[in-house]
Amino acid sequence: MANGPYTTYCAPRAFTRPGDAVETNQPRRTKGGECHAEGCVVRTREGKPFCPAHVARMDYVRQVIERVQSFEEEMKKLQRGGGVRLNGVLAQDILGLVEARGVLYTVHIANEYKLDATVVAKVFRALEKAGFVTLRREGPCLAAFPVKRAS
Numbered sequence: 001m002a003n004g005p006y007t008t009y010c011a012p013r014a015f016t017r018p019g020d021a022v023e024t025n026q027p028r029r030t031k032g033g034e035c036h037a038e039g040c041v042v043r044t045r046e047g048k049p050f051c052p053a054h055v056a057r058m059d060y061v062r063q064v065i066e067r068v069q070s071f072e073e074e075m076k077k078l079q080r081g082g083g084v085r086l087n088g089v090l091a092q093d094i095l096g097l098v099e100a101r102g103v104l105y106t107v108h109i110a111n112e113y114k115l116d117a118t119v120v121a122k123v124f125r126a127l128e129k130a131g132f133v134t135l136r137r138e139g140p141c142l143a144a145f146p147v148k149r150a151s
């Protein structure tokens with residue numbers, strides 16, 4: 001790059017002396033009262049680090065992360081031959097899908113969740129044993145159907 005003349009975009013920074021007010025696109029991080037989220041200048045309340053909108057978003061993100069972590073742990077345990085947790089993320093997901101779709105095949109869950117079909121079959125059987133679904137063998141697959149609830 002050629003030396004000087006200064007281009008206009010670098011001029012403000014180049015000619016700034018300590019103490020000069022500088023416009024930057026960095027989030028302002030004053031002591032309190034301002035949201036810490038990137039670029040957010042909304043005032044916070046009661047000494048919280050984030051504004052109400054960002055507090056809600058952080059809670060949501062934390063919940064998603066926790067869910068993913070517990071799901072991954074559950075998958076690891078299952079793949080290692082651990083028992084099925086009926087209130088775990090996978091069993092609950094399967095149950096939700098069976099009820100939403102009317103029928104669910106082990107192969108679909110194995111593909112979607114990148115699990116061994118035998119592991120999925122184990123969860124299906126546990127759900128059947130607990131009375132949540134009925135199973136039918138269809139070729140290499142198990143098909144799960146929702147149990148009709150007496151209403």
Ligand SMILES: [Zn+2]
Pocket residue numbers: 035036037040041042050051052053054
């Ligand atoms: Zn905010």
